[in-house]
Structures are given as C-alpha cells and as structure tokens.
Amino acid sequence: MSDDEVKNPEKPGRRYFLETVTGVVAGAGVCGAAWPFISSMNPSTDVLAKSTAEVDLGDIAVGEAKTVEWQGKPVFILHRTPEQIAEVRKSVDTKDPTPDEQRVQKPEWLVVVGLCTHLGCVPSRKDKGWFCPCHGSVYDNSGRILSGPAPKNLILPEYEFLTENRILIGKKEG
Amino acid sequence: MSKLMSWVDARFPLSKFIKEDLTDYPTPRNLSYWWNFGFLAGFVLVLQIISGIFLAMHYKADASLAFDSVEHIMREVNYGWLIRYVHSTGASAFFAVIFIHMARTLYYGSYRAPRELMWWTGQGLLLLLMATAFMGYLLPWGQMSYWGAQVITNLFRATPFIGDEVVVWLRGGFSIGDATLTRFFALHYLFPFLIVAVVLIHLVALHSVKSSNPSGINLAEKDNIPFHPYFTAKDFYGLGVFLIIFCYFVFFMPQFFIEADNNIPANPLKTPTHIVPEWYFLPFYAILRSIPDLLGGVIAMGLSVMIFAAMPFLDRSSIPGGARYRPFYRVLFYVFVIDVIVLGYVGAKPPTGVLVVVGQVSTFIYFGLFALLPFLSIKEDKWLRKRGLPAEVDVLIKSESEEIEKKAKKNT
Ligand code: FES
Numbered sequence: 361m362s363d364d365e366v367k368n369p370e371k372p373g374r375r376y377f378l379e380t381v382t383g384v385v386a387g388a389g390v391c392g393a394a395w396p397f398i399s400s401m402n403p404s405t406d407v408l409a410k411s412t413a414e415v416d417l418g419d420i421a422v423g424e425a426k427t428v429e430w431q432g433k434p435v436f437i438l439h440r441t442p443e444q445i446a447e448v449r450k451s452v453d454t455k456d457p458t459p460d461e462q463r464v465q466k467p468e469w470l471v472v473v474g475l476c477t478h479l480g481c482v483p484s485r486k487d488k489g490w491f492c493p494c495h496g497s498v499y500d501n502s503g504r505i506l507s508g509p510a511p512k513n514l515i516l517p518e519y520e521f522l523t524e525n526r527i528l529i530g531k532k533e534g
Numbered sequence: 535m536s537k538l539m540s541w542v543d544a545r546f547p548l549s550k551f552i553k554e555d556l557t558d559y560p561t562p563r564n565l566s567y568w569w570n571f572g573f574l575a576g577f578v579l580v581l582q583i584i585s586g587i588f589l590a591m592h593y594k595a596d597a598s599l600a601f602d603s604v605e606h607i608m609r610e611v612n613y614g615w616l617i618r619y620v621h622s623t624g625a626s627a628f629f630a631v632i633f634i635h636m637a638r639t640l641y642y643g644s645y646r647a648p649r650e651l652m653w654w655t656g657q658g659l660l661l662l663l664m665a666t667a668f669m670g671y672l673l674p675w676g677q678m679s680y681w682g683a684q685v686i687t688n689l690f691r692a693t694p695f696i697g698d699e700v701v702v703w704l705r706g707g708f709s710i711g712d713a714t715l716t717r718f719f720a721l722h723y724l725f726p727f728l729i730v731a732v733v734l735i736h737l738v739a740l741h742s743v744k745s746s747n748p749s750g751i752n753l754a755e756k757d758n759i760p761f762h763p764y765f766t767a768k769d770f771y772g773l774g775v776f777l778i779i780f781c782y783f784v785f786f787m788p789q790f791f792i793e794a795d796n797n798i799p800a801n802p803l804k805t806p807t808h809i810v811p812e813w814y815f816l817p818f819y820a821i822l823r824s825i826p827d828l829l830g831g832v833i834a835m836g837l838s839v840m841i842f843a844a845m846p847f848l849d850r851s852s853i854p855g856g857a858r859y860r861p862f863y864r865v866l867f868y869v870f871v872i873d874v875i876v877l878g879y880v881g882a883k884p885p886t887g888v889l890v891v892v893g894q895v896s897t898f899i900y901f902g903l904f905a906l907l908p909f910l911s912i913k914e915d916k917w918l919r920k921r922g923l924p925a926e927v928d929v930l931i932k933s934e935s936e937e938i939e940k941k942a943k944k945n946t
Contacts, residue, residue: 401717403707411708427803431708434803474803475709478828480688481681481805493807494685495823495885509826 412530414522417469425485427474430529434474434482435517436490437527440467440501448502456513460502463516471519471527472503478510490514555741560758561765562747568642569745570772571635576733577773578628583726585621593673595719597712600675601799619788625667626791627780629814632663636842641867643849643856644746650846652743655736657843659729664839666725667812669718672710676796677806683710683718685809689822692832709802750855751930754937810882817874820881824890824897834897841904848904851911853918859927862914866903873899 413430415437420426425438440448445467448460464470474482476492483490489500497508504513519529542548592611594603607614636656639645645653672683687704691697706713747753783790791813795806811819821838825831849863857864873896880893922928 398703401706402703404713407707407711407713429803432711432802433709478688479685481685481809482803484805484807493805494809509823509828509831511828 412528414526414528416526418525422468427482428529430473430517435529436470436472436474436485436503436514438470438472438501440470444501448500448504452504454500454504454506454513456505456511458504458513460504463502463504463513465519465521469527470501470503471517471529472514473517474514476510477505477512477514478508483514557760557762559741559761560744560755561761562745562753563757563759563764564747564749564753565745565765565768566748567768567772568634568638568748570769571631571638573769574631574772574776575628575635577776578624578631579726579729579733582621582624582628583730585617585624586723586726588617589621590723593719595673595716597675597715597800600673600715604674615788616784619784622792623780623783623788625670626783626812626814627776628663629667631776632660633814636660637871639746640845640870641857641864642746642748643750643854643863645845646750646849646855647846648743649739649746651739652736653846654843655732655739657840659732659736660842661839662725662729662732664815666722666729667814669722669725671812672715672718673722674796675715675800676793677798677800677804678793678796678809680710680800680802681805681809682811683714686811687714689828689832689835692829710800711802746855748855748858749927749930750853750858751927751934752854752938754934755941756937757934808884813878813882816879816881817877818881820877820893821897821900823881823885824893834901838897838900841901844904845907848907849911850908851915853915853923854931859923860911860914860918862910862917863907866907866910869899870903873903 411431413428413435415428415435417437417439420437420439422439423441423444425436427434427436429435445460452459460467463472474490476483476494476497478492478495478497481492481494483492483497483499489498489506490503491498492508492510495509497510498506499510499514500506502513503516505511517529518531519527522528539549543550589607592603592607592614594600604618607618609615611617639653639656668683668686672679687701687710690700690704693700702708704714705711706717744758793810798806810816818835818838822831822835825834851860851863853860857867876892877896877900880889880896883889885893923931
C-alpha cells in the first residue's frame with residue numbers, strides 16, 4: 361500500500377485498480393473454464409454425423425402418408441392427391457398464413473417434421489391433415505396450423521430430390 | 535463412555551449439540567399433528583436416497599438397455615420389485631407430504647416474520663424436488679417417460695432468441711435420446727444430495743427462529759417443552775401412521791401411481807393418445823395449458839410455482855399467525871385449496887369443451903387470490919381491530935409478550 365493510500369484510505373488508488381483487474385481476469389477465467397463443460401452437453405459429433413436421411417418415395421401410394429426418422433425426429437411424407445392439392449391451394453386463412461406453394465418443392469409431395477410446434481408431440485394422421493393428441497392442435501394437408509395452441513405451421517426440413525423418387529432430408533455437412 | 539464423551543466434547547460440541555438441538559430443543563407445547571410433516575419429509579428423503587442407490591446398482595442408463603434393466607430389476611433382482619415400488623411410491627409420498635407441509639405453513643401463517651428464510655429455502659427445496667422427480671421419471675424409458683420429457687424440455691423453446699439451441703443443448707441431440715437419458719441419470723443422482731444440503735440450511739434456520747405454532751403467537755418459555763420425549767414420541771407416532779398408508783400402496787397398489795402407457799418402451803415416432811404428467815404436476819400443467827400462448831403459458835406455470843415466495847410480502851396483516859384468528863384469510867385459504875384440486879382434475883383430462891374454460895377460470899382464480907391478499911389482509915386487519923380480537927386471544931398475546939419481556943429484562 362502506498363503512503364498516499366495509508367493516509368487517505370477513502371481515495372482508491374493502485375490497490376483498487378489491481379483488485380478490479382484481478383477480479384475481471386478471474387471472472388473471465390471461470391467463464392472460459394465453464395465453456396467446455398457447457399459445450400459437452402451439446403450434440404456430439406456422431407449424433408451430428410447422422411443428421412441426414414435418404415428416403416425412397418417409390419413405395420408411398422397416392423393419398424398415403426409415411427413417417428420416417430430423421431435426427432431422431434419423425435418426418436411426415438405425404439403423397440398428396442390432386443384434390444388435396446387443390447384444397448390446400450384454395451385458402452391460406454390459417455393462424456400462420458403461408459401459401460402452400462412455399463411449403464413444397466413438388467406439389468404432390470409434402471415433407472414436414474412430424475412434431476407439433478406446441479410442445480412436440482407427434483400429431484396423428486386424419487384425412488384432412490393431422491391432429492395432435494396432446495393439446496388438440498389441428499393441421500391441414502399442407503402442415504399448416506388451423507386451430508389449437510400450436511403457434512406455427514409444422515416445420516419444413518431442408519431436403520432435396522436426388523432423383524425423381526429419392527429425397528435427401530437434411531443438409532450434407534461440408 | 536462418559537470419558538469418551540468428554541474427550542470428544544473438548545474437541546467438538548457434541549453433547550451441547552445433542553442437548554440444545556435434539557433433546558432439550560424448546561418446542562411449543564401446542565403443536566398439532568400438522569407439524570409432523572417436516573419430519574416425515576426428511577424421512578422420505580432418506581428413504582428415496584437409500585432405495586435409489588440400490589436401484590442404481592442394477593439400472594442401466596442407456597437408451598437401448600434402460601427399459602429392460604427396469605424389467606430385470608422387477609423380475610430377477612432379489613427384492614428388486616420391492617425396492618423399485620418403494621422408490622416409485624416414495625416419489626408420490628414425497629410430494630404428498632411436502633404439499634401438506636406447505637398447506638400447513640400457509641394455513642397457520644408460518645411463512646411470516648421471522649420465518650421468511652425458512653419459507654424461501656423451502657421454496658428452493660420444492661424446485662429441486664420437482665427437478666429431481668422430473669428427471670427420475672425419464673429413467674424407466676417408457677412411453678410416458680419419453681413424451682413427458684419431450685413436452686417439458688420443449689417448454690424451453692420459449693426462451694427468447696436462442697430457444698431452439700437451448701432445447702437441443704438440454705437434450706444433447708435433436709430429440710430426446712441416449713444423451714438425454716444419461717445426463718438425466720447423472721443429475722437425478724446428484725440432486726438429492728443438493729436437497730440434503732438445502733435441508734440442512736432449512737434446519738439451521740429453524741433452530742434459530744424455532745417452530746411456529748397454531749396460535750401464530752410467539753410463545754414464552756413457560757409454553758415450550760423439550761423436544762424429547764414429547765415430540766420424538768409424536769413424530770414417531772405420525773411416522774407409524776404414515777408407514778401404514780405407504781406400505782398399503784407399496785404392497786397392494788404399487789401400480790397406482792404408474793401410468794399404464796409407461797409399460798410400453800419409449801417410441802420416438804408415436805405419441806400416446808393422452809399424455810398426462812405425474813399427479814403432483816397436474817395443477818401446474820393445467821395452468822400451462824390454460825394460456826393459449828406458449829411463452830405466456832410457460833411464464834404462468836413458472837409463476838404459479840414461484841409465487842409462494844412472495845407470501846411474506848403479500849400478507850400485510852398485523853394479526854399474528856394465519857387462518858386461525860383471521861376469517862377472511864381462512865376463506866382465501868380454502869378457496870385456494872379447492873382451486874388447486876380443480877386445476878389438478880383439469881390437468882388430468884384431455885383439454886376439450888367446458889374443461890378448457892374451467893381451467894382458465896381456475897387459473898385466473900389461482901393468481902387472483904394472491905393478488906387479492908394484500909388488500910384483503912389490510913381490510914381484515916382493520917375490521918378485526920375495530921371489532922376487537924376474541925378475549926382469550928388478547929389475553930394470550932398480552933401474557934406471552936409480558937413473559938418474554940420479563941425474561942429479556944432479567945437477562946440485561
Ligand atoms: S403438443 Fe401438440 S397441441 Fe400441444
């Protein structure tokens with residue numbers, strides 16, 4: 361402690377500066393040390409590696425829906441009939457209005473993540489769309505939310521058509 | 535023996551501790567059986583830790599093995615069925631005991647000064663208990679386990695801006711899976727010991743402010759009696775009654791608290807038609823569902839648990855204690871209890887028709903009662919003062935405070 365500070369303890373001097381700097385460095389050190397632990401709880405690389413799924417559409421008849429697994433989540437693939445397409449193209453009067461054109465790559469194939477956007481239950485198939493058993497959300501044949509507590513339309517996964525009848529769900533890494 | 539004791543006492547205040555905090559610990563002589571539940575909660579905590587450790591010796595925290603390892607415990611491990619049923623029934627017993635303990639505190643106003651820290655450490659214990667129970671429920675890896683965890687972890691999506699990242703981080707994957715199961719197991723094993731630590735703090739606070747009592751009046755020395763033998767006897771008698779009920783469930787209705795759907799192994803592609811949480815979460819779950827908006831629902835549910843902590847501030851009465859001498863507060867208390875039961879019923883049923891409305895009205899009443907309390911307690915206070923407290927209460931308050939003052943004077 362400098363003489364100055366002994367005589368005048370009210371006035372913070374070098375000591376105050378050193379304390380603050382030490383505190384800041386220690387705090388940053390603790391945060392830095394915590395990061396590996398926090399990060400270890402994120403998906404591991406082997407989980408990330410399995411983040412795409414290839415699906416053969418050949419065996420899904422017109423008007424039929426199939427559930428496939430992607431990243432541990434169900435994905436609904438619906439082979440829509442012309443009537444179903446016509447119906448969902450008619451109106452966009454839903455809670456989260458999006459025209460059907462923006463939700464599909466090819467009008468006859470609807471690909472959506474099969475988890476209710478409310479709290480993540482798997483909605484069950486009804487002829488007009490899907491119905492979530494957990495809290496009663498209703499989705500149409502475009503996966504759009506019609507009623508119930510769910511705030512958003514069913515999520516669209518990224519996918520691309522590899523051939524006429526094969527799709528790849530999820531992004532290829534690198 | 536006494537030689538050994540004095541050797542220890544010279545180094546550690548053992549006999550002082552036994553005398554002051556166990557045998558001669560001054561306890562209000564008018565405690566009713568409602569004051570048994572703290573002790574019972576401690577007993578169930580120990581029971582859960584012991585049965586849990588023995589289950590962990592046979593359980594496998596691995597998504598492909600977990601369900602079968604529970605079956606293995608049930609069928610092949612010696613007395614495995616017993617240990618598991620004690621543990622699964624114990625979880626329900628724990629909440630039952632804690633809810634009664636809380637109801638007693640609310641009814642008799644035990645949360646009021648100087649016991650606010652007891653109430654708040656208790657609030658922390660409630661949160662820890664809920665977290666522990668929730669994570670433990672995933673471990674059997676049945677359908678209800680899986681989808682319960684799915685729904686609850688999804689609540690964190692309501693976190694502003696980074697909701698989706700938080701959910702993935704909590705699960706360690708894009709959905710509930712092996713990573714989730716192993717971390718829940720690790721934390722489910724850790725949390726009980728955190729609970730033990732907070733219980734110790736709770737008890738240190740208790741022994742500094744001492745037990746409340748049904749009158750709500752601070753009792754002078756003449757109305758306190760030593761804990762042993764009076765309350766050791768009373769607590770153990772209560773324990774006997776508790777164990778009779780507990781054993782009835784363990785041996786005769788062990789599946790009562792287990793959802794039938796949980797006997798089906800977890801299937802990530804299929805949700806059971808009707809998801810219900812464990813009974814002790816039902817009222818809070820009903821509040822979550824009553825708000826049509828996700829973020830709003832999550833906030834309301836969080837608030838419905840945390841709002842208890844505000845009780846010392848909301849209750850503005852100057853009349854000692856809780857419902858005993860305060861008719862308005864008593865009405866409020868009973869309406870609250872009925873409301874919670876209604877919410878629990880709504881939470882257990884599918885959300886259709888009038889039940890939605892009933893749930894919303896009950897949610898409104900739930901929070902309305904807390905909001906009403908500050909005004910009502912002031913009104914009630916004025917009304918009671920004007921009317922005069924019952925004669926015997928006045929006499930009691932006076933005599934006890936005189937006694938306490940006399941003692942204080944003597945000491946100075
Ligand atoms: S999870 Fe589908 S409605 Fe709540």
